[in-house]
Amino acid sequence: MTASFYLxxxxxxxxxxxxxxxxxDNDLHILIARRPFEPLKGxxxxxxxxxxxxxxIQESAKRVVGEYTGINDIYLEQVGAYGEIDRDVERxxxxxxxxLVDIEKFDTSLAEKYDARWIRITQLPELVFDHNKxxxxxxxLLQQRASVKPIGFNLLGxxxxxxxxxxxxxxxxxxxxxxxxxxxxxxTMDILEKLEEKDKNTSKxxxxxxxxxxxxYDQLIQQGLHFSL
Amino acid sequence: MTASFYLxxxxxxxxxxxxxxxxxDNDLHILIARRPFEPLKGxxxxxxxxxxxxxxIQESAKRVVGEYTGINDIYLEQVGAYGEIDRDVERxxxxxxxxLVDIEKFDTSLAEKYDARWIRITQLPELVFDHNKxxxxxxxLLQQRASVKPIGFNLLGxxxxxxxxxxxxxxxxxxxxxxxxxxxxxxTMDILEKLEEKDKNTSKxxxxxxxxxxxxYDQLIQQGLHFSL
DNA sequence: TCAAAAGTGTTGACCCTACACCCATGG
DNA sequence: CCATGGGTGTAGGGTCAACACTTTTGA
Numbered sequence: 001m002t003a004s005f006y007l008x009x010x011x012x013x014x015x016x017x018x019x020x021x022x023x024x025d026n027d028l029h030i031l032i033a034r035r036p037f038e039p040l041k042g043x044x045x046x047x048x049x050x051x052x053x054x055x056x057i058q059e060s061a062k063r064v065v066g067e068y069t070g071i072n073d074i075y076l077e078q079v080g081a082y083g084e085i086d087r088d089v090e091r092x093x094x095x096x097x098x099x100l101v102d103i104e105k106f107d108t109s110l111a112e113k114y115d116a117r118w119i120r121i122t123q124l125p126e127l128v129f130d131h132n133k134x135x136x137x138x139x140x141l142l143q144q145r146a147s148v149k150p151i152g153f154n155l156l157g158x159x160x161x162x163x164x165x166x167x168x169x170x171x172x173x174x175x176x177x178x179x180x181x182x183x184x185x186x187x188t189m190d191i192l193e194k195l196e197e198k199d200k201n202t203s204k205x206x207x208x209x210x211x212x213x214x215x216x217y218d219q220l221i222q223q224g225l226h227f228s229l
Numbered sequence: 230m231t232a233s234f235y236l237x238x239x240x241x242x243x244x245x246x247x248x249x250x251x252x253x254d255n256d257l258h259i260l261i262a263r264r265p266f267e268p269l270k271g272x273x274x275x276x277x278x279x280x281x282x283x284x285x286i287q288e289s290a291k292r293v294v295g296e297y298t299g300i301n302d303i304y305l306e307q308v309g310a311y312g313e314i315d316r317d318v319e320r321x322x323x324x325x326x327x328x329l330v331d332i333e334k335f336d337t338s339l340a341e342k343y344d345a346r347w348i349r350i351t352q353l354p355e356l357v358f359d360h361n362k363x364x365x366x367x368x369x370l371l372q373q374r375a376s377v378k379p380i381g382f383n384l385l386g387x388x389x390x391x392x393x394x395x396x397x398x399x400x401x402x403x404x405x406x407x408x409x410x411x412x413x414x415x416x417t418m419d420i421l422e423k424l425e426e427k428d429k430n431t432s433k434x435x436x437x438x439x440x441x442x443x444x445x446y447d448q449l450i451q452q453g454l455h456f457s458l
Numbered sequence: 459t460c461a462a463a464a465g466t467g468t469t470g471a472c473c474c475t476a477c478a479c480c481c482a483t484g485g
Numbered sequence: 486c487c488a489t490g491g492g493t494g495t496a497g498g499g500t501c502a503a504c505a506c507t508t509t510t511g512a
Binding site: 005006009010011012013014037038050051052053054055056057058078080081083084085089090091092093095144 | 234235238239240241242243266267279280281282283284285286287307309310312313314318319320321322324373
C-alpha cells in the first residue's frame with residue numbers, strides 16, 4: 001500500500017559497463033571482448049553485465065570486473081548513466097564505471113574464456129553501441145582525476161620506477177612531460193620512498209624502484225590536494 | 230529472437246532527481262518540495278519523477294524541471310546514478326541532474342501547486358532518502374565545473390553587475406573572493422561587455438550592468454579553458 | 459668503447475595574492 | 486554631509502616551463 005504511487009511506471013533493464021584499465025608497455029590499455037550474443041554478436045564491446053535486484057550498482061560493477069579479470073583489489077569510480085533510447089536493442093540503461101587495476105594480477109585464462117584482450121587506448125577499434133563515447137568520457141574524467149589525486153598508483157604494482165610512473169602519466173594525458181619537472185613535483189610531494197633495488201629490465205644503468213607511502217597518500221587524498229601534473 | 234539474452238533479467242524503476250539551482254539574495258538556492266505521497270509523505274524532497282520508456286534520461290530531467298519551474302531554458306548536467314538497494318522503499322535507481330536556472334523566470338504559481346520553495350543551500354533541511362548526499366555531490370561537481378567553465382552565467386539574467394557575479398561565485402565556493410582580483414580576472418577574459426545603465430537597487434552610486442558575449446563565451450567553453458576562480 | 463636510458467638544477471616568465479583608498483550618490 | 490557600496494593598481498612570492506649535460510653499465 002505504501003508504494004501505490006510506484007505502480008504503472010515503466011521499468012528498465014539496467015546494465016553496468018566497465019572500462020577496465022591497466023598499464024603495460026608504456027601505455028594505458030583497456031580490456032575489451034568480442035560480444036558473445038546477438039545483437040552485434042562478434043562486435044568489440046566493453047565488459048558489462050546486468051544489475052541484479054539484490055546488489056547496488058557499484059557492487060554490480062565490482063562483480064563484473066572480478067568476473068572478467070580475476071582481480072578484486074580495484075579502484076572503481078562511476079562515470080555516469082547512459083540512457084539514450086536507441087542505445088541498445090532493448091531499452092537498456094547503462095551505468096558506466098571505470099576500474100584501475102594492476103594488469104599483472106590479470107588472470108590470463110579469462111582472456112580466452114571471454115575472448116577478451118587488452119588494447120592500447122590509442123588503438124581502440126570501433127566498439128558496439130555507445131561504448132566509444134563511454135571511453136572518451138572516461139578518459140576525460142580520468143585526466144581530471146589524475147590532476148587532483150595521485151590516482152595513477154592504482155595502475156601499478158607495489159613498486160615501480162620513476163620512468164614508469166612518468167610514462168603512465170604521459171599515457172593518461174596523452175602528451176609528453178618534462179622529466180626533471182615531473183620528478184621534482186613528485187618527490188617534493190613526499191609520498192614516494194626510494195628503495196634499494198633497481199629495475200634493470202629497461203636500461204643498462206637501471207632505475208631505482210620506489211613505493212608510495214600509503215599513509216601520506218591517503219592523507220593527501222583526504223585533503224583533495226591539487227596535484228597538477 | 231535477437232533479444233533472447235535479455236530475458237529473465239531484473240528490471241528497475243528509474244527516477245530522475247533534479248537539483249534545481251537558482252541565485253537570489255546573494256546566495257544559491259535549491260528548489261525543494263514537500264513530498265506528496267507515501268512513503269515519507271510530507272518530508273522535504275528534491276524535484277523528481279520517473280523516466281518514461283519513450284524518452285531518454287536527460288529528456289526526463291528537462292521535463293521534470295519544466296514541470297516544476299515553468300522554465301525550459303536551462304543548463305543541465307548529469308551528476309550520476311544512485312543505486313543503493315535501500316535508498317527508497319521500492320528498488321528505485323535514481324539518476325541525478327543539476328539544473329542552473331534564472332530564478333526570475335520561475336513560475337511562482339507552481340510553488341503553491343507543488344508545495345515547493347527555494348531554500349538557501351546553506352540552510353537546507355534534512356531531505357528524504359539520500360537526497361542530501363545528492364546535493365553534496367552536486368555542489369562539489371558545480372565547484373569543479375565553475376573552476377573550468379564560466380558556468381555561472383546560467384544562473385543570471387541577460388544583464389548583471391559585477392558585485393552580483395562575485396557574490397554568485399562566493400556562494401558557489403562558499404568563501405569570500407577578493408574584489409579586485411575577481412574583476413581583473415573576469416575582465417581580462419574578455420567575455421563581458423559593459424553596458425550604459427547602472428543597477429541602483431543595492432547602492433546609491435549604482436553598479437554598471439554587464440552582459441556576456443555569447444560567442445566568446447561559447448568559444449571558451451569549447452576550449453575547456455581553465456578559469457580558476 | 460659506445461649506445462641507451464637514468465638522473466640532476468637553474469633561470470625567466472607568468473600568475474596569484476594581498477592590500478587601501480577614492481568615487482558617486484541618495485537620504 | 487555622511488554612510489554605503491562601487492570601483493581601481495601595484496608589488497612580492499611562488500609556481501610552472503624550458504632547457505643540456507653527466508652517469509652507469511651491458512653488450
